[in-house]
Amino acid sequence: MSAPSPDNVISHNRLTRALIYTALILFALYSLLPLYVMVVNSLKPLDEIRQGGMLNLPQTWTVEPWLSAWSTAQIGVQPTGLKPFFINSILMVVPAVAISTIVGALNGYVLTKWRFPGANIFFGMLLLSCFIPFQIVLIPMARILGILGLAGSIWGLIMVHVVYGIGFTTLYFRNYYEAFPTELVRAAQIDGASFFQIFWRILLPSSGPIIVVSVIWQFTNIWNDFLFGASFSGPYSTPMTVALNNLVSSSTGVKEYNVHFAGAILAALPTLIVYIVSGRYFVRGLMSGAVKG
Amino acid sequence: MRKLMTTTAAVALMMAATAARAAENVEVLHWWTSGGEAAALDVLKKDLESKGITWTDMPVAGGGGTEAMTVLRARVTAGNAPTAVQMLGFDILDWAKEGALGNLDETAAKEGWDKVIPTALQQFSKYDGHWIAAPVNVHSTNWVWINKAALDKAGGKEPTNWDELIALLDNFKAQGITPIAHGGQPWQDATIFDAVVLSLGTDFYKQAFIDLDPAALGGDKMKEAFDRMTKLRSYVDDNFSGRDWNLASAMVIENKAGLQFMGDWAKGEFLKAKKVPGTDFVCMRFPGTQGSVTFNSDQFAMFKVSDDKVPAQLAMASAIESPTFQSAFNVVKGSVPARTDVPDTEFDACGKKGIKDLAEANASGKLFGSMAHGHANPAAVKNAIYDVVTREFNGELTSEAAVKELVAAVEAAK
């Protein structure tokens, strides 16, 4: 890995720069559009939404929909808002992300630094598992969770997410550690360092960027998952997305769009924050391993 | 290792806690999550709590219960079935066939359900002669919701047959409003198709949708039904595709459209917009279907649970069928009670009419399960019919082709 400079060495005249900025800003507008629609309409009273003009700014500003979505909107029989489900999602996401990242790191370490016959075949098998459509695992998974006594519990959900997350995390860490100098590992081995000592003292300290990639990826996927959350959660482990779905997709009731939009933004807030805060590390992490280039 | 131990302990603790609660507890899977619906269900919850039975809520909204049914399958496969599940029509019978449902005969016999619940409903609440589910309500689907101001402009006379309906629609067009407010989603297309088929004769409806008789499905009358769909299509605005039903209702409320064909849940939208039945809007049966009713009915199917949970389950079933709950719930929900002996004093004009129509249709044998809402034939057949109806309505098939396709699709899905 050479240390690449942050930007390339090509320079431009003013006109080209103006064109470049225009193109970039246009795309930013396209990108922001749905978020704009959601935010603007979440701040309008319902009557104003019914009149149309979804791109207009509110005539009457109100935060009522936000308060309602957070604490008084009807999720089930009780008007609890999304508040109580937040903690369920956190309790599910944090361990699932941590475990799948650790497992992925160890797998990547073994697959690159402790090669053994069949390692590549194993890696191939693991990678293919990233591409399995989740709908087909629903019924057999339910059976297994039932046998293990984990059905309806947060631990069941964590297990499911770890199982279908390790393919991605292993991929990231393997590609990253592939570029890590094997000589360092060999030298430590000769000094008598054990398997875990080498991992802990040598590889882990320099794994920052790829941990960020793995965490972002897993966090977003698990936080946004609906199918598993709905199917395998119990009454005390219902995650946020399921609650959000209960809020927005009622069948024969009155639809309060402003509350729906406010709830949608609230539910997405943690992932948005993760992206904005660690966005720069994300590209850096991708650069250093996730993409081979 | 310590982590693993704590995990195991935590899981064990959680399970112990669940077991301790189980005795006087019902776990209810349903998809009534919007304001009015949930408020209606809360009536039941409070009732049970006053009897010392706690309520564990498992709401899963989406697609008129399709998401909930997926979740239910996962729950049952995991050996973790809820106490009671909100369910529609043939799903109940399918689960009964799998031997997954409990038995309510004791309560039903004590309270005389056989006498007061319409026979057409019992077909879905009983399997092999045993009660398996407690019906909560009856929605009837062959309603028309008309903007009163627009109707008055057109002479104020409610259409009673197809020709008068077309004349009214033409008049709406002349008034410069969209004649029919409609949302182009398969189930909404099918809701209209239900009414159109029913208006061509109750026997025809029964032969086509309930008996699935190929002669009726492929006959001239069916072609006539598709022709009428094509005709109705010409009164719909260009943006109908994918529109939610409640946005279509809003068009009628705001006098942007003349009328909507929709089940009685649409009333909630009108009431929410502070409109009064009879003065601001008119509710009537689809022209040509007066005296007959197509229905769908929400029921709570009772799953097999361990013996210690049965008393709570039976208490819940009993509470659902109590006339006070039936009245309180259905006033809020917009539907009509699932038993015919509930007084209509609490209901508004449309509700009263609905109760009367239901009793009449039940007595004269003209109460039929709605095809569009899964009460006439099983899910596979229903969706096969949806496919054809939607494609024809969207102009992908001519009515001749649609008739042929309908026979083939139903045959393949049977």
Added chain:
Amino acid sequence: MDSRSRLQELVPKLVLAPSFLIVLVFVYGFIAYTGFLSMTDSKMLPSYNFVGFSNYAKLWALPHWWRAVSNLAIFAALYIAICSVLGLGLAILLDQKIRAEGFLRPIYLYPMALSFIVTGTAWKWFLDPGIGLENTMHLWGWESFSFNWIKDRNYAIYCVVIAAVWQSTGFIMAMFLAGLRGVDNEIIKAAQIDGAKTSTIYRRIIIPLMRPVFLSAFVVLAHLAIKAYDLIIALTGGGPGQATELPATFMYSYTFTRNQMGIGASSAIIMLVMIFSIIIPYLYSEIRGGKR
């Protein structure tokens, strides 16, 4: 010493063992199970009545399935092509010492963070001619403006592409940006000294260097396209008619709402075959590359 080194030999394999078992059971076991279901007459719940390949015959006789497959062909081709081109383009533009990069990058990336349960309604509104873009343009005075693709069964699939491109382009852009930042500046400097124009440098030198990124992007996009489900449900529900039905929605609907699990399972197997025929060649080159 001897036993210790043998233990050392074993540790790596012990570390991998749980993952190996998990994948064997939860991925390949389940695929085998689905394959088995596809040959039974399962309806609502799994059944064990063997019926051979008749579900596959039924599947390919359904116009609905053909529609789903041909929609996937249109959708995947456009989605992959547009995302790659836009992603590369944006990455190149963003790589020109743009001062606002730190501000723009999260804006491009954030759609990937949101699920379509969240953004589906916003897109649905925006694309709807009655309340969305068309209506707004009319209100703003541009009366002749027309944009009703989502209501037109010949064009609705392109609306799905618009929303899908919106979601993934940022991520693809990040992949390309990472690739561009990895290019050695010395090569570019050398070309500049030789008098090459900027466009030539990109066309001849930099873009060819991006080949591995194109490959990764292709795999990511192809699997997202085949798995696309939330997007369709939130945006069109498969309509108008069946104009935007895709294999993933087809499979879900036959397995879970139409109670025809046998046919659902056979469509799942076909999907898996499609996915694997794209991924396995990639994997092969990936693993071979690892040995270099």
